[in-house]
Amino acid sequence: MTRYRVKEEPPETLTDEYISERLLKNxxxxxxxxxxxxxxxxxxxxxxxxxxxxxxTYRFGGILVFTLRLDTRRLxxxxxxxxxxxxxxxYQQKTGRRxxxxxxxxxxxxxxxxxxxxxxxxxELMEAAWLFKENELWLAATGxxxxxxxxxxxxxxxxxxxxxxxxxxxxxxxxxxxxxxxxLDSKSSPIWLGR
Amino acid sequence: xxEPFVLEPAAFLDLWQEKLFLGQEFLTWLWxxxxxxxxxxxIKPTASAGPSGENFPSAIELWFxxxxxxxxxxxxxxxxxxxxxxxxxxDEAHTxxxxxxxxTRGQLxxxxxxxxxxLSLSADTLVPQGVxxxxxxxxxxxxxxxxxxxxxxxxxxxxxxxxxxxxxxHQFLEVRLSSxxxxxxxxxxxxxxxEQKQKINE
Numbered sequence: 001m002t003r004y005r006v007k008e009e010p011p012e013t014l015t016d017e018y019i020s021e022r023l024l025k026n027x028x029x030x031x032x033x034x035x036x037x038x039x040x041x042x043x044x045x046x047x048x049x050x051x052x053x054x055x056x057t058y059r060f061g062g063i064l065v066f067t068l069r070l071d072t073r074r075l076x077x078x079x080x081x082x083x084x085x086x087x088x089x090x091y092q093q094k095t096g097r098r099x100x101x102x103x104x105x106x107x108x109x110x111x112x113x114x115x116x117x118x119x120x121x122x123x124e125l126m127e128a129a130w131l132f133k134e135n136e137l138w139l140a141a142t143g144x145x146x147x148x149x150x151x152x153x154x155x156x157x158x159x160x161x162x163x164x165x166x167x168x169x170x171x172x173x174x175x176x177x178x179x180x181x182x183x184l185d186s187k188s189s190p191i192w193l194g195r
Numbered sequence: 196x197x198e199p200f201v202l203e204p205a206a207f208l209d210l211w212q213e214k215l216f217l218g219q220e221f222l223t224w225l226w227x228x229x230x231x232x233x234x235x236x237x238i239k240p241t242a243s244a245g246p247s248g249e250n251f252p253s254a255i256e257l258w259f260x261x262x263x264x265x266x267x268x269x270x271x272x273x274x275x276x277x278x279x280x281x282x283x284x285x286d287e288a289h290t291x292x293x294x295x296x297x298x299t300r301g302q303l304x305x306x307x308x309x310x311x312x313x314l315s316l317s318a319d320t321l322v323p324q325g326v327x328x329x330x331x332x333x334x335x336x337x338x339x340x341x342x343x344x345x346x347x348x349x350x351x352x353x354x355x356x357x358x359x360x361x362x363x364x365h366q367f368l369e370v371r372l373s374s375x376x377x378x379x380x381x382x383x384x385x386x387x388x389x390e391q392k393q394k395i396n397e
Contacts, residue, residue, distance in 0.1 A: 060347060131350075166321070168213070168214035173200060183368065193381070
């Protein structure tokens with residue numbers, strides 16, 4: 001899990017109507033039957049195929065919960081090369097000549113598109129719980145890449161920034177006055193154990 | 196709770212990196228103090244404990260039970276040791292402490308009144324990972340039977356756990372950032388470490 005502080009106070013316009021509209025605008029689009037490499041967007045917490053986003057699907061007491069869904073497809077370069085070689089031979093047989101650079105480009109696009117439709121999708125899900133009153137957000141994921149993917153979608157959806165809670169920032173929130181200053185000035189203990 | 200400390204992304208990353216030692220020294224302190232106190236620790240809620248502050252436990256049991264990782268140095272010069280279970284492997288952890296290493300990760304249990312959590316804590320974030328949640332229903336009672344019910348229960352239990360860790364961290368910081376750290380606390384921790392060395396030699 002990653003803990004975030006929502007940096008700004010949510011605006012008063014953050015009504016259910018607004019939240020539903022923003023989630024819908026950035027909702028996940030299914031690419032099962034399309035040749036796209038990637039699709040990123042929000043799905044409902046209890047239904048990872050659902051993108052209805054009426055408030056009953058995300059508001060549970062003082063917590064808003066939704067899920068980031070990321071579907072990706074990858075084609076191995078060798079696979080693409082193999083099928084392209086086949087399509088180039090077929091082109092020659094059909095036209096009696098080797099493809100020029102434009103025809104090569106079109107052949108490559110067509111091969112990639114066909115293979116993409118057949119390639120299995122990898123689905124990744126990350127639940128996010130927005131603890132509204134505490135101005136805190138929990139993401140059920142860790143790791144820099146996953147955090148970046150989530151932060152980008154979140155920012156695009158709500159226009160609010162996030163700051164991770166880590167020992168330094170957690171400490172600054174817990175402390176006041178002189179102790180806060182002492183934390184900012186602190187250095188690794190020069191005298192440690194066993195010395 | 197005091198105001199959130201808001202930083203530009205680059206400044207945040209610098210601060211996180213610069214103060215990584217706080218998490219390491221906290222985990223190390225927590226481990227040793229729990230051993231010194233026979234796993235019993237008194238705590239008081241921070242302002243951030245919120246509504247759960249009323250039912251906040253005044254004492255908890257805490258023990259590190261496996262997979263201690265201790266490290267020293269940075270980057271290519273980093274040296275680490277991982278000790279899987281207590282017993283003779285903990286002796287290796289004590290030796291690592293004496294050589295200047297700090298605890299960077301550990302698997303621990305926290306018990307507060309009738310609830311017990313299992314978790315892993317890492318010094319770079321201090322966010323509980325791989326949490327095993329307490330059972331909150333008595334024998335004969337029904338567990339929450341809706342997915343949302345179970346989810347809300349978990350959120351409440353995670354909030355309690357996070358509040359307990361915040362309280363412990365606050366306690367640590369109050370000592371660490373005072374003159375008491377070098378004058379009293381470090382000598383106390385060192386005395387315990389010395390006792391462990393003598394136990395091996397016996």
